[in-house]
Amino acid sequence: MSEAVSARRPSSTIEIRLGTEADRPQILARMEEVFGSTPARRVESQWDWRWQRDPRLPAPGYRGVVATWEGQVIANLATIPAGLQIGGAPAEAWWFVDVLVHWGLVRRALRATVAARRAGGGAAGPDLSQGLAMALFDHPAAGPIQLGKHVAAQLISIGSRRGFEPLGDTGSRRRRISTSYPLGRLLGRHLGAGLAALVDPMLGPHPRPRLPVQVHDGPFDARFDALWERLQAAYPAICRRDAALLDWRYRQPPDLDCTVLTLAGADGLRGYCVVNAFEQPASGRRRGRRRGRILDLLTAPEDAPARTALLAAALATLRRQRVERAECFFCGAELGRLLTTLGFVPKVDRQGQPSVLWARHLPAVARGLYATQGDGDGG
Structure with a gap:
């Protein structure tokens, strides 16, 4: 991190919140850093189609959950509305489509958080006992009903202890x-x-x-x-x-x-x-x-x-x-x-x-x- 960024440090606490369209540049940057340029370019090419024109969105704009530290996005959970109908009646539900954790930034954020708490100056912050990825899913903005396909094995092992279940057949x-x-x-x-x-x-x-x-x-x-x-x-x-x-x-x-x-x-x-x-x-x-x-x-x-x-x-x-x-x-x-x-x-x-x-x-x-x-x- 540059000295300029360090100088304007607002807090050493990780924050988890609803993602917005303003997070777009950082989400794409983190995706390129973690997954490479090809997946990042694909997401960028689909961005307006997915998060501006989807008729199920309550309002146009990016929808997901982000974790930030020092003004930087360090992890995000991208979601899209499911348009779920249960027995013919609408029910709010969201598909999770991308889970991204920038481990380099996360480690730095966790070290800074621990140091701040030891010094007595750190805020409580979110519960990270099950890992940062599950903390994203636990945020209310992730939706009351969550659906996913092609889930990574590591996330399955954690998620199965936090209420995720495989559907039979x-x-x-x-x-x-x-x-x-x-x-x-x-x-x-x-x-x-x-x-x-x-x-x-x-x-x-x-x-x-x-x-x-x-x-x-x-x-x-x-x-x-x-x-x-x-x-x-x-x-x-x-x-x-x-x-x-x-x-x-x-x-x-x-x-x-x-x-x-x-x-x-x-x-x-x-x-x-x-x-x-x-x-x-x-x-x-x-x-x-x-x-x-x-x-x-x-x-x-x-x-x-x-x-x-x-x-x-x-x-x-x-x-x-x-x-x-x-x-x-x-x-x-x-x-x-x-x-x-x-x-x-x-x-x-x-x-x-x-x-x-x-x-x-x-x-x-x-x-x-x-x-x-x-x-x-x-x-």
């Missing part, structure tokens, strides 16, 4: 789709595609949709509003999915190109599915790959034929887009079984643990929460 599944992309890069696109046509059937089932699934181009329209109105109370708990939210989530992101598949019914939409294909860049010795995600899927809970048709169409779409491997997040035992029949297997982390949905303070009546890959940060 949830998790990430994945499966191989096509070898066209890697074979095309090795042998040339045309020869690779020909060989892939022979190899791909061995990767797993490639079902054809038995119902007329169509591609929907353009904005989400009133049919999606009508489907949401019809189904929002059909699930014990579900996150908002009206046309305005879907348009913001899948049509407006600066770095997302989606294909929307729809299935018509007698009185409007019977269901829809959203898929995305993207290039996963090379990292170290690992070459780049073509990946896919099934981001969203909505039908009536009991409409298994519609779900099956939409998922079959999603797999066919991703195969045409030369995706090597696809991922899908599911909630519910029936959907999990359907994904298994379609060749999906559980996705696990480096420790062999499955990636499930974690919740804190979620009412018992909402334990059947329905969420997809596109909910939360999309991971």
Whole structure:
């Protein structure tokens, strides 16, 4: 820390508070220092879309919890509104999408705090007995109901002692789709595609949709509003999915190109599915790959034929887009079984643990929460 910053030191106490738009420069700086320039640039490119235009926000602007010391942001918990409906009624809940702790600054802050208290001049400060990260979650601004996916193992071990619980029959599944992309890069696109046509059937089932699934181009329209109105109370708990939210989530992101598949019914939409294909860049010795995600899927809970048709169409779409491997997040035992029949297997982390949905303070009546890959940060 420079002498100029030290000279205007207001206090040696760590403060935890609601994050605001004014914290943006420091949050991005800490992210670059901790995670590197590429993730920081991605967050910066998404900032206005995520925290200015999200229709679920009570007011535009960054929403999260920050820890500060000496006027510096030393940790932050980024959150986005869930738009949660429990039994068809709105309930305040927040997805946590990023947890960042700058350990270099935190160690300095803790040493200064201890020294100030020993000297008799330090304020009490927040309770850090469970660590700074959990202190962020314990702040009222983190929300009464907290939801998260792809939670780090260290945070799970602490959070499970502080009220976070894994929801059963949830998790990430994945499966191989096509070898066209890697074979095309090795042998040339045309020869690779020909060989892939022979190899791909061995990767797993490639079902054809038995119902007329169509591609929907353009904005989400009133049919999606009508489907949401019809189904929002059909699930014990579900996150908002009206046309305005879907348009913001899948049509407006600066770095997302989606294909929307729809299935018509007698009185409007019977269901829809959203898929995305993207290039996963090379990292170290690992070459780049073509990946896919099934981001969203909505039908009536009991409409298994519609779900099956939409998922079959999603797999066919991703195969045409030369995706090597696809991922899908599911909630519910029936959907999990359907994904298994379609060749999906559980996705696990480096420790062999499955990636499930974690919740804190979620009412018992909402334990059947329905969420997809596109909910939360999309991971």
